[in-house]
Each structure stands twice: as C-alpha cells, then as structure tokens.
Amino acid sequence: GQQVMQIPQYQHVQEGEDFTTYCNSSTTLSNIQWYKQRPGGHPVFLIQLVKSGEVKKQKRLTFQFGEAKKNSSLHITATQTTDVGTYFCAPGANSKLTFGKGITLSVRP
Amino acid sequence: DTGVSQDPRHKITKRGQNVTFRCDPISEHNRLYWYRQTLGQGPEFLTYFQNEAQLEKSRLLSDRFSAERPKGSFSTLEIQRTEQGDSAMYLCASSYYHVAAGVYEQYFGPGTRLTVT
Numbered sequence: 001g002q003q004v005m006q007i008p009q010y011q012h013v014q015e016g017e018d019f020t021t022y023c024n025s026s027t028t029l030s031n032i033q034w035y036k037q038r039p040g041g042h043p044v045f046l047i048q049l050v051k052s053g054e055v056k057k058q059k060r061l062t063f064q065f066g067e068a069k070k071n072s073s074l075h076i077t078a079t080q081t082t083d084v085g086t087y088f089c090a091p092g093a094n095s096k097l098t099f100g101k102g103i104t105l106s107v108r109p
Numbered sequence: 110d111t112g113v114s115q116d117p118r119h120k121i122t123k124r125g126q127n128v129t130f131r132c133d134p135i136s137e138h139n140r141l142y143w144y145r146q147t148l149g150q151g152p153e154f155l156t157y158f159q160n161e162a163q164l165e166k167s168r169l170l171s172d173r174f175s176a177e178r179p180k181g182s183f184s185t186l187e188i189q190r191t192e193q194g195d196s197a198m199y200l201c202a203s204s205y206y207h208v209a210a211g212v213y214e215q216y217f218g219p220g221t222r223l224t225v226t
Contacts, residue, residue, distance in 0.1 A: 009149075033214065042200060043152060045214035088151050095140060095206060096165060097215065099151030 002027060002091040006100040014108050019076040021103045023089030031092050032072045034063060037102070038085040048092075081107050111135060113218035115201050121224045122191055129187045130221045134203030141184050142215060143176055144200040152200055152217075158184060159206065191225045198222050 005024045013019050023032065031050045035043040047056050049065035049072060056063045060083075062075040076083055086104045090097040114133045122128050134141045140159050144152035155174065156166040160181040173191075178184040188195055199222075202215040 042217040042219055043202075043215075045216065048214060090151070095204070096142075096154050096157060097152075098154065099144075101149070102151050 002029060002098050004029075004032075004089055004091060004098070004100040006087075006089060006103050008103065009101055010104045010106070012106045012108065013079050015081060016078050019079050019083075019105060021074050021087060021105075023072045023074075023100060025070050025091065028069050029072075029091040030069075032065060033090045033092055033097060034072070034074060035088045035090060035099075036085050037088065041085075043088060043099075046087075076105075079105070079107050081109055083107055113201055113203050113216050115199075115218040115221050117221055118219060119222045119224075121226065124191060124193060124225055126191055127187065127189045128191060128223065129185055130199055130201075130223075132184045132186070132201030132203075132218060134183070134201070135216055136182075138203035138205050138216070139181070140204045140206045141178055142202045142204075143184070143186050144202065144217075146198045146200055146220070147196075155186075188223075191223075193225045196223055196225045 033048045034046040037043045047063045052069050053067045054065040060077045064073045084107050086102040088099045088102040090099045116131045142157040143155040146152045154167055156176050158178040161178050173189045176186045198220045200217055200220045202217045204213050204215045
C-alpha cells in the first residue's frame with residue numbers, strides 16, 4: 001500500500017498563530033485526500049488533491065500537492081479553537097484510502 | 110438525517126463471543142468501506158464493496174472477520190471468537206464511484222466502539 005508519514009504526531013499552538021503540517025511519501029501518489037477528526041468524532045472529508053503542484057483553499061485552510069506528487073501540506077492561517085482535532089492525509093489507490101497516523105492539533109485560547 | 114449510520118454505537122462483549130455490526134450507507138452511494146481505528150492511529154482499511162461485490166479485503170484481516178452487503182445497500186461486519194486485540198472503533202464509510210468521474214470523498218459513520226473483556 002501507499003504509506004505516508006505525518007510528523008510530528010502532536011502540535012500545540014497559540015490561538016491566532018499559523019500552523020503547517022506535512023504529509024510525506026517515498027512513492028509517487030496518484031491523489032491524496034485530507035480528513036479532519038474532532039475529539040470523539042469520526043473522520044470528515046476536507047479536500048482531494050490530484051494534480052502536481054495543485055493548491056486548494058478553504059477559508060483559512062490551504063492545501064498543496066507537491067510537484068513530484070510525493071508530499072502534501074496543510075496550512076492553517078490564524079488558528080482558532082474550532083481547528084482542534086486530528087488531521088489525516090490519506091492517499092487513495094483504487095478507492096482504498098491508506099491513512100497516516102495524523103497530527104493532533106491543540107489550540108491554546 | 111441522510112448520513113451514514115452504524116448500529117450499535119457501543120458493544121461490550123466477552124472474549125470468544127461473536128459480534129455483528131451494521132452499517133447503512135448514504136442511499137445513492139455504490140461503494141461501502143469498513144475501517145478499524147485504535148487510539149492514536151488513523152483508520153485502517155479492512156474491506157470494501159462496490160454494490161454487493163466485495164472487491165478487496167485487507168491481507169491483515171483475520172479469517173475471523175467477515176463482511177457482507179447482500180443487496181448492495183446496508184452491510185454487516187461479523188467478528189467470530191472475539192479477542193481482546195479486536196477492541197477498537199469500527200468505522201463504516203460510503204462513497205459514490207463512477208469510472209469516468211473517478212473517486213470521490215468518503216463519508217464516515219459515527220462508528221461502533223467494540224470492547225472485548
């Protein structure tokens with residue numbers, strides 16, 4: 001399967017700070033999806049990236065797919081307490097998603 | 110509510126017992142997936158169906174696990190002779206797939222939390 005690494009596994013930020021996390025693969029990915037899971041909740045789809053160098057924005061969230069399609073990033077501008085949760089990247093192959101361990105974001109008010 | 114539903118939400122069972130979980134996907138979705146998630150980990154793929162056909166099953170999946178989607182709508186996941194290591198959250202997801210349009214996002218249900226004592 002297509003394995004991805006998300007490091008670190010936990011990050012703490014002050015409300016209002018920017019936050020960036022990366023998702024890295026040793027192999028070229030056909031596409032990658034990002035999901036968010038709130039504490040006690042289930043994963044919720046955020047975005048899908050398919051094209052090399054693709055950048056997509058959702059309000060304060062910016063997602064990027066690397067030129068070589070081996071990595072992806074999520075950037076959150078001016079974090080809010082509503083951003084807390086675990087963010088997973090998941091490459092898709094033949095519909096099956098392989099989730100990374102995720103990064104758990106906590107935001108200090 | 111037209112989202113993915115799962116039943117039961119919680120299940121406590123004794124080691125060696127069999128358990129069965131149900132998933133009702135979003136009605137127009139032709140693909141249904143089962144995942145397992147333990148604390149601190151991302152969801153781990155178990156199996157998926159397109160309509161009633163089971164297209165892939167994880168090699169990590171013990172033969173104690175079996176899943177069905179008899180009419181291409183709801184699905185059941187059965188675990189026979191449960192072990193303590195089976196304790197986890199079992200997540201179901203559904204999506205719509207069309208060969209020309211490609212793969213779309215998966216919508217997850219709330220999960221069934223299994224505790225094996």
